[in-house]
Amino acid sequence: EPEVTQTPSHQVTQMGQEVILRCVPISNHLYFYWYRQILGQKVEFLVSFYNNEISEKSEIFDDQFSVERPDGSNFTLKIRSTKLEDSAMYFCASTGGMTDTQYFGPGTRLTVL
Amino acid sequence: GESVGLHLPTLSVQEGDNSIINCAYSNSASDYFIWYKQESGKGPQFIIDIRSNMDKRQGQRVTVLLNKTVKHLSLQIAATQPGDSAVYFCAESYILTGGGNKLTFGTGTQLKVEL
Numbered sequence: 001e002p003e004v005t006q007t008p009s010h011q012v013t014q015m016g017q018e019v020i021l022r023c024v025p026i027s028n029h030l031y032f033y034w035y036r037q038i039l040g041q042k043v044e045f046l047v048s049f050y051n052n053e054i055s056e057k058s059e060i061f062d063d064q065f066s067v068e069r070p071d072g073s074n075f076t077l078k079i080r081s082t083k084l085e086d087s088a089m090y091f092c093a094s095t096g097g098m099t100d101t102q103y104f105g106p107g108t109r110l111t112v113l
Numbered sequence: 114g115e116s117v118g119l120h121l122p123t124l125s126v127q128e129g130d131n132s133i134i135n136c137a138y139s140n141s142a143s144d145y146f147i148w149y150k151q152e153s154g155k156g157p158q159f160i161i162d163i164r165s166n167m168d169k170r171q172g173q174r175v176t177v178l179l180n181k182t183v184k185h186l187s188l189q190i191a192a193t194q195p196g197d198s199a200v201y202f203c204a205e206s207y208i209l210t211g212g213g214n215k216l217t218f219g220t221g222t223q224l225k226v227e228l
Contacts, residue, residue, distance in 0.1 A: 042221055045216060053211070054211075
């Protein structure tokens with residue numbers, strides 16, 4: 001069964017450093033998303049991406065965040081200068097159609113020291 | 114504002130019993146709702162969904178009920194098993210004008226299955 005994959009599973013970085021979180025969505029999907037989950041809290045929407053453009057972003061997704069689909073298979077989330085409060089699980093999701101169910105990857109745990 | 118919330122943070126049930134997890138939503142314009150299961154250290158896993166033109170949908174051992182009058186959603190798990198122990202989230206879907214849909218998650222209910 002096709003699935004969303006994410007790498008790395010755990011990323012530790014120093015405050016102020018740049019990180020890139022990587023995702024490989026399900027191969028025939030067209031819509032891509034990033035969510036985050038601070039420990040013990042609910043999953044929060046960050047950004048949606050379709051047709052090589054951001055279609056929506058939350059207030060969390062400020063100028064320090066960017067997304068890219070550099071090729072036909074990868075979808076990345078970059079945090080330019082990490083802050084302590086960026087520590088969280090980051091989940092990638094994808095869907096085939098606009099109203100279809102989103103399927104999530106296993107997540108990347110980001111720890112900012 | 115819009116919100117999706119869960120009534121009970123923790124639910125403990127005996128193995129073999131039925132479980133009911135509840136969720137309240139506030140946006141009456143939402144037309145699609147989803148239940149996700151999240152095990153420790155893993156991503157949300159789709160369980161079942163329901164569209165607003167339905168009031169009940171059944172899957173394998175799971176049933177989702179939607180009451181639009183009181184804006185209430187519930188997940189019923191029949192014959193709960195130890196493997197059902199997880200956090201369960203309801204989510205509300207909004208279609209985005211730019212493409213795709215955005216999920217707003219509730220805070221989650223921890224289901225604990227006791228042997």
